[in-house]
Amino acid sequence: MKFGVVGTGVVGRTLASKLVALGHEVMIGSRSKDNPEALSWARGTGDRGKAGTFGDAARFGEILINCTQGAVSVNALRMIPRGDLKGKVLIDVANPLDLSGEMPPGLTICNRDSLGESIQREFPEAKVVKALNTCNCEVMVNPGRVNGKHDIFLCGNDAQAKEQVKQLLRDFGWESIIDLGGISSARATEQLMPIWLRLYGLYKTADFNFRIVRN
Amino acid sequence: MKFGVVGTGVVGRTLASKLVALGHEVMIGSRSKDNPEALSWARGTGDRGKAGTFGDAARFGEILINCTQGAVSVNALRMIPRGDLKGKVLIDVANPLDLSGEMPPGLTICNRDSLGESIQREFPEAKVVKALNTCNCEVMVNPGRVNGKHDIFLCGNDAQAKEQVKQLLRDFGWESIIDLGGISSARATEQLMPIWLRLYGLYKTADFNFRIVRN
Numbered sequence: 001m002k003f004g005v006v007g008t009g010v011v012g013r014t015l016a017s018k019l020v021a022l023g024h025e026v027m028i029g030s031r032s033k034d035n036p037e038a039l040s041w042a043r044g045t046g047d048r049g050k051a052g053t054f055g056d057a058a059r060f061g062e063i064l065i066n067c068t069q070g071a072v073s074v075n076a077l078r079m080i081p082r083g084d085l086k087g088k089v090l091i092d093v094a095n096p097l098d099l100s101g102e103m104p105p106g107l108t109i110c111n112r113d114s115l116g117e118s119i120q121r122e123f124p125e126a127k128v129v130k131a132l133n134t135c136n137c138e139v140m141v142n143p144g145r146v147n148g149k150h151d152i153f154l155c156g157n158d159a160q161a162k163e164q165v166k167q168l169l170r171d172f173g174w175e176s177i178i179d180l181g182g183i184s185s186a187r188a189t190e191q192l193m194p195i196w197l198r199l200y201g202l203y204k205t206a207d208f209n210f211r212i213v214r215n
Numbered sequence: 216m217k218f219g220v221v222g223t224g225v226v227g228r229t230l231a232s233k234l235v236a237l238g239h240e241v242m243i244g245s246r247s248k249d250n251p252e253a254l255s256w257a258r259g260t261g262d263r264g265k266a267g268t269f270g271d272a273a274r275f276g277e278i279l280i281n282c283t284q285g286a287v288s289v290n291a292l293r294m295i296p297r298g299d300l301k302g303k304v305l306i307d308v309a310n311p312l313d314l315s316g317e318m319p320p321g322l323t324i325c326n327r328d329s330l331g332e333s334i335q336r337e338f339p340e341a342k343v344v345k346a347l348n349t350c351n352c353e354v355m356v357n358p359g360r361v362n363g364k365h366d367i368f369l370c371g372n373d374a375q376a377k378e379q380v381k382q383l384l385r386d387f388g389w390e391s392i393i394d395l396g397g398i399s400s401a402r403a404t405e406q407l408m409p410i411w412l413r414l415y416g417l418y419k420t421a422d423f424n425f426r427i428v429r430n
Binding site: 101106107110111112145146147148149150153178180181185187188189191192194195197198199201202203205207208209210211212213214215 | 322362
């Protein structure tokens with residue numbers, strides 16, 4: 001399958017590398033065509049992965065993944081021609097962290113709205129699925145890093161799109177996937193960031209995750 | 216020990232009954248002296264529990280528990296004479312649910328502030344400890360209702376107050392208690408409500424809880 005990874009930070013590169021390892025064709029996109037980290041990542045894959053602009057990556061991918069910084073994601077995605085989003089699954093793994101204020105960060109949007117909803121509202125031609133935003137990127141692509149049972153959440157308005165993402169999550173190694181319903185549940189998973197960040201501060205490692213325990 | 220439980224809804228009565236069962240002296244307080252549910256609860260304990268106003272309960276208790284609806288907690292607590300809060304541990308188990316809008320509820324306060332912080336700011340004479348607000352009240356007082364290991368969170372600015380609350384949580388049956396630091400971490404636990412509410416909708420039972428899984 002062809003994936004377009006929008007954003008070339010550590011999250012984007014980690015997801016892109018996993019997708020390449022799973023045998024997919026991947027293009028990572030950044031604001032400019034000549035982003036050194038993106039080009040270096042592509043070379044590191046033996047050119048099995050490609051690098052381009054946000055628009056190039058979106059045009060290339062059958063499934064897209066938003067890995068840009070959440071606070072600027074909507075603006076970044078606006079750089080993609082609308083036609084290259086049309087009908088595509090857009091997995092949003094970003095969190096709208098507000099890095100402008102005191103630490104740990106709050107959120108730039110929350111409570112009665114969310115980044116996932118904002119993206120779906122702004123780009124109705126895409127099928128937005130919020131997923132993977134509740135753990136560190138190393139855990140995203142290798143849940144076995146954290147011992148024992150733990151969960152990953154997803155939500156979105158399109159049932160078929162969610163099924164595709166669930167299969168991808170299973171390919172990543174996720175055994176317990178909790179479907180929280182429509183995209184408005186992105187509010188719920190994005191608002192896990194405040195406790196995630198404090199637990200990260202407490203444990204000094206990102207190798208932890210949430211588990212919902214029930215009978 | 217003497218406990219003053221502020222608020223006579225199901226959360227307040229459940230906690231008060233547990234405290235009575237543990238051998239403590241308990242007064243539950245409501246807006247008026249003659250609240251039928253509060254009086255009925257007191258009779259049900261064979262008068263081992265007492266009922267009174269918010270102020271009566273606060274004057275009675277050495278440790279206070281805020282079980283009022285979060286959206287009105289600060290106003291409710293203002294009905295207590297300041298002297299009756301002075302130097303006391305005030306456990307805040309409430310969540311600032313916004314029941315005025317679409318369901319599931321959002322929060323009346325979140326992100327860069329929280330109910331726990333609001334209460335501590337408004338009543339500096341009390342030692343506020345945020346705790347128990349991340350699960351159903353039946354689970355609060357009987358964590359064994361949910362099989363397996365799961366966690367309870369607390370935070371607050373006064374280390375000694377937190378130690379007292381930790382002991383109480385252990386008496387309730389909690390084995391894994393995660394101390395998130397100062398009262399500003401109330402933001403983190405209150406913002407678990409959006410996912411808790413959606414999981415409750417999904418599972419149709421409140422017998423579940425959060426576990427932080429790590430190596």
